[in-house]
Amino acid sequence: MSDLIAEVDVLVIGGGTAGPMAAVKAKEKNPALKVMLLEKANVKRSGAISMGMDGLNNAVIPGHATPEQYVKEITVANDGIVNQKTVMAYAQESFNMINQLDRWGVKFEKDETGDYAVKKVHHIGTYVLPMPEGHHMKKVLYRQLKKARVEITNRYMATRLLLDANGAIAGAMVLDTREGSFGVIRAKSVILCTGAAGRLGLPSSGYLFGTYENPTNAGDGYALAYHAGAELSGIECYQINPLIKDYNGPSCAYVTGPFGGYTANSKGERFIECDYWSGQMMMEFYKELEGGNGPVFLKMDHLAEETIGTIEHILHSNERPSRGRFHEGRKLDYRQGMVEMHISEIGLCSGHSASGVWVDEHAATTVPGLYAAGDLACVPHNYMLGAFVYGQFAGQSAAEYAMSHELPAVDAAQVEAERTRVLAPLSVVDGLPPAQVEYKLRRFVNDYLQPPKVTKKMEIGLDRFAEIGADLASMSAANPHELMRAMEVHFIRDCAEMAARASLYRTESRWGLYHYRVEHPEKDDADWFCHAQLKKNEAGEMTCFKRPIEPYIVELDDEEKDAYNRLRVVKQAEAA
Amino acid sequence: MPMTMNRVSVPVTVNEEACIADKGCTVCVESCPLDLLAIDLVKKKAFMQYDECWYCLPCEKDCPTQAIRVDIPYLLR
Structure with missing residues (x-):
């Protein structure tokens, strides 16, 4: 096959935060495995933490917090809609991960006795650990990647996942963003670590790339997972900061x-x-x-x-x-x-809220062989430390899967269709510039999807997104860089449609501003105490459905349940 | 369809006297998360090719000769 670039055991897509950890842990699990880390930029300076991070927002450190307390806090902060098992799995591994990062050379703030100096920011518990020198985070990760002998492939973006005849993962189809050439990477298992859908809304400055999230995170993984048939969850629970x-x-x-x-x-x-x-x-x-x-x-x-x-x-x-x-x-x-x-503009990001690809406590998605970690994996409020912990789970799980599976056969029809789709903008003469299509698409996202959410507006938004969908074939790319942007516009359009459909589906209000529906202003636990899932059905249509919430493993009392509904400062009545 | 080129002010400025791209350096080109910098093949100096900046600073911090200055993009400044 002329398109074949590599055959690997584990392919990690995205080299920001979760990705390097996943790759290192897959290699640690079995050094004989061939593990490739694919990155759209350069792993030395990629992702949400390209310039480091100023602290851990969710450190669960003995003496300051317990995993049970943390699970309660996130359950309440996310208005009850959590799979507590996934949050608990994070919380129990949080301290081990901090100690490992400490051994790797990450500098955390410590008190005069050498203990971690944890601060209180959350409503109930104490979980914030500052890293005043946290700008060196990417260097620390890069050293570990080299040490573990992970194969790094920079400046490639995945455009679609490759599936076998049974719907299991068979690899990924990719674009060389410098050469503008198409390729196939065969893999036994794939880990998505592509970050948030950060280029969804348009910042009020009007500058396309002045987003809250690193704008290279265009929602690639949300679209990749969706088209591979994976379940997504809580998409209506936007990120707004x-x-x-x-x-x-x-x-x-x-x-x-x-x-x-x-x-x-x-x-x-x-x-x-x-x-x-x-x-x-x-x-x-x-x-x-x-x-x-x-x-x-x-x-x-x-x-x-x-x-x-x-x-x-x-x-x-x-x-x-x-x-x-x-x-x-x-x-x-x-x-x-x-x-x-x-x-901020709206985005999708489970690192901050809860919109993501559905995963269990082993970072497995609903597609066999596909794992996800970091901002795009639905573990609510997971932040950077959660990305590391779920990166670890994903690396270990994907390595195990690769060890018990053969390399699946490649379906030539999928490859042919994707090659045609990806390279099309190069042969359109005088077509629409991708930046112009992106601007219009993201302006519609602001006009029709930003909360307060109005039913009619979101329905009009869907019409506009469908029209943009028809425009995609008219985009032309003058060079490989524009071709990368053109393919990102496809991802952004998919995410916009997901955001609209998921928001229309949940006919109640929840998560404060994130899902405030004007016509359904109240929380409706009778009908909507459940996850709202989204996936591509057999007919290729975007569908939404309910998934019941697993019984809580940490119960909340009534006082705790209501804690995040009492955030406004109550003024004491003035003395008469 | 008919097209035009719009002029825009870009946030990244390269001091061409300090830039050592002519000696083979491509550090800034490699560090940019959005792949916006390039080497001018005639002048052999780095420059900002695309106005898609996150004003994140790796190019400026990683440059071995401090030849790069990143300003906040005009629309946000």
Whole structure:
């Protein structure tokens, strides 16, 4: 077969956070396996943490929190809709992973006795572990990849998964983004680690790539999983974040909160009790922003000089270091003024909310041989540490699967159809530029899908997305780079349709702003205390269905259940 | 269909005196998560080819001669 690029045991798609961990763990499980890490950029600087991370948002450390407490916190923060087994599997492995990262050279904040210095940000428990020097995270991962002898293939993007006659994984079809050539990688098992669908909504600046998520994360894995027949879950539970206005990055309350910074209204008053990102918190944020007390700010100007210096060092050297440059341009000094905030564009991301590819506690999807980890795998509020832990599960599970399966035969018809689809824009003369199609598509996403969600608007949105679907064949690519962008537009369109259909399906409101349906403003536990799943049916249509929630393994009392519904600061009645 | 080219101000500036792409360096080209930088084949210097920047800074931090400056894109600045 002329298209064949490689034959491997385990193929990991995406080399950001979960991907490198998955590849290393697959090799550790069995060093004889051939493990390939495929990356659209370069693994040295790819993914959501290309410039590192300023802390762990969900560290479950003995003495500060227990796995049971953490499972409760996430169950409540995600409004009850969780498969607790998956959250528990994360929580139980969280501390081991922190210790392993510590051994690998990741520098966590420790107190004078050498213990991890954990901070409180969540509503109930204590889970935030700062990493003031976390900018070296990708270097640490790269060293482990080299040590484990993982084969790294940079500047390739997967465009579709390859299936065998029984619907099990047989590999992936890929595009060389520098050469513009098509290829096939045969694999016994595949792990999707392609991150969020971050290029879904259009940032209010109008700059296509000024997104909250790394914009290279166009929702590739959501579309790959969908077309392979995998179940997706909670797509209607969007990711929407409180961000620095215009800059559109985190400000970031998780860093500043433990130092005494907080989210305030235009009067400088605190209006939410807890800055941990949840849909319920975003609803209060939205109300304040749109109400008479808006806009909303992050307030630090009351803090001591030494404290502000420390905050600046962390914020301006980690995760999104250019925020310092942005503030400088606007002549904003944390000492003298508050940081103006706004609400981000919508995205899909289970790292922050719960929209993702359905996985069990072993990172297995519903397609045999297909595993998923990180922002695209549905384990609610999983963040970076969850990506590492589920990367580990996925690497181990995919290695085991590869050890007990032969390399499946390749279906020539799938390859032929995909080669034609992928290379088509190169032979369209004077067609639509992918950037223009993307702009229009993402503007429609804002116009029709952004909460508050309105039924008629979402229905119109579906019509517009169908029209864009028809335009895709008219796109032309002048070079391999534009061809990559053109294929990403296909992914974004798929994600937009998924977001609309999943949101229309759940006829209630849940997760605060994430799924606020104007015509169904109340939570309806009688009908909707369940997962809403989405998949491609036998006829090739996008369908939604309910999946019951597994019995809880950690029960909640009534007081706890309601905790995230009481985020607004209650003012004491003034003394008469 | 008829087409036009729009001028845009791009966020990445390369100091061509400091840039050593002519000595074979491609560090910034390799570090960009969005693959936006390229080497000008005539001048043999790095430049920003596509205006699709996340202002994330690996190109600037990894450049061995500090030849790169990333500004916040004008629309956001």
